[in-house]
Amino acid sequence: MGNRLMKKNNKTGSDRTARIVRLIIAACLAVFLWMYINGNDINMITQEINNIPVTLINTEKLSSKGLVLTEQKNYFVNIRVRGSERNVNTLDASQITATVDLAGVKGPGTYTADVVIQGLPNSVILQETQPSELNIKIDSIRHKAHSVTINTSGKPGNNLSVVSATTTDQVRVEGPSDSVNKIKACVATANVQDMTDDTDVYIPVKAVDKKGNVLSDVECKPSMIKASVKVGTTKRVKIKAPKTTGSVADGYKVAKITVSPKTVLLGGKASDLNSINAVRPSTVDLSGLKISTTVQKKLNLPSNVTNMDGSANVTVTIKVEALTSKQLMVDDIEQRNVPDDLTVTKMENASVTVKIEGTSSELSTLDIKDLSAWIDFSDAAEGTGSYDIQVTTDKGTIKSVSPSSTSATLKSKN
The missing domain is CATH 2.170.120.30 (RNA Polymerase Alpha Subunit; Chain A, domain 2)
Known part of the structure; x- marks a missing residue:
């Protein structure tokens, strides 16, 4: 019995040893495989x-x-x-x-x-x-209605020009508030190459900033709009001073009215442009003016004629000055229309004093040579009579002539 117990204990110890050996071998194999696959440190x-x-x-x-x-x-x-x-x-x-x-x-x-x-x-x-992290900028979506500007590319045929390229369509822009605030214009470009007749075209529209860069994160709705392109001829004409209404304040005078620019390029059908040689801005009201002023005025154009220079208005400058006066003596009085059979033998007054009223700019250069004084003898008869002295000038206004008449004697040449 003792031998059997000893054999049993020996067998149990051997099994335990074998198990430990197998575990060690398995661990070594696992380490070997890990090192084979993954390498080592x-x-x-x-x-x-x-x-x-x-x-x-x-x-x-x-x-x-x-x-x-x-x-x-x-x-x-x-x-x-x-x-x-x-x-x-x-x-x-x-x-x-x-x-x-x-x-x-x-x-x-x-x-x-x-x-x-x-x-x-x-x-x-x-x-x-x-x-490891990103800073993403988020903005509110903004919507806004916007008009559309039509540009053109190419050149029409038959030596014609683009007279106008317009649209009545509006778009609704949508995008980040910051980008929508940068919009300078919504633009669309029409290709007019070889165009010879007025044409309607459908073209895409984009929002651009003040530098003309497309704002890619702004969407225009609709993305396509209808544009009307008109072609015709051009003609450059003079811009005249506008007509006026009302009067400047008492004691003042309009010294000059000027318009800038002085000419304008018009576009339209040849039949409409042939009869136009000059245009005027709209009427200017002078009522009560005491100082010079500048106003913007729209050119008066026929409905079928276009201002090709772009600007709808011209600059009208009204120069207003206070009135002043100046006196000059004229010693040379001209004898006009003396009958052929008579001759002037005596004039009581050979000179006159003339008072002229005008602006400082008018009178600053006024001289004797700018005045013309004469007596009209067309109805004269032989003998002594009283005759009016006439004086004119292109500068200022004649307020008085002293004396205003003179005695003159005419005799027959026979």
Whole structure:
């Protein structure tokens, strides 16, 4: 019995030893296999993977909140990973993704969100992401009605010109508030190459800023508008001073009225332009003016004629000056229309004093040579009589002539 017990104990010990040996062998095999597959600490390496595109997810939820991305741009991140040389070298970078979730955006402003990296195998460790978070600018969506400016490209046929390119359509612009506020114009371009007749065209419209750059994050609705293009001939004509109504204040006078520019290029059908040689701005009211003034006035044009110079208005300058006076003595009185059979033998007054009223600019250069004084003898008879002295000038207004008449004696030549 003792021998049987001893044999049993020996067998139990042997089994335990064998089990331990098997466990040790299994552990060694596992370590060997791990080292075979993954290498060892000496073969652990790091590697950078650059320019991984970032996908913004849940962007569709922004519009339901009345929000929109301020910047329509692409984001990229760089990562650094660590693992065995074998695993790092066999890493498929195309399976790596980077995302930023915008579901948590509440309102406009700068939203900071973590970049989530996925697609790395478990055998590779993500050590660093640069940048690890993104600042995404969010703005409120703004809507606004806007008129459309029509531009043209190309040259019409038959030596014609584009007389006008217009549209009655308006668009509704939609986009980030900041971008909508930058809109200088909504423009559409019509191709007029070889066009010979008035034509309606449908063309796309874009919003642009003050530098003419297209605001890509602003949408125009509708995206296509109808434009009417008219072609014809052109003619440059003079712009005359406008007609006036009313009077300046007492003691003042309009010294000059000028218009700038002095000419305008008109466009239209040849039959409409042939009879136009000059145009005027709309009427100017002078009532009560005491000082010079400048006003913008629209040119009076027929409905079928277009101002090709672009500006709808011209500048009218009314120069107003206070009245003053000046006296000059005229010693040379001309004898006019003396009958052929008579001759003037004596004139009581050979000179007159003339008072002229006008503006300072008029009278500053006024001289004797600017005055003409004469007596009209067309109804004279032989003998002595009284005759009116006439004086005229192109500068200012004659207020008085002293003496206003003179005694003259005429005798027969026979």
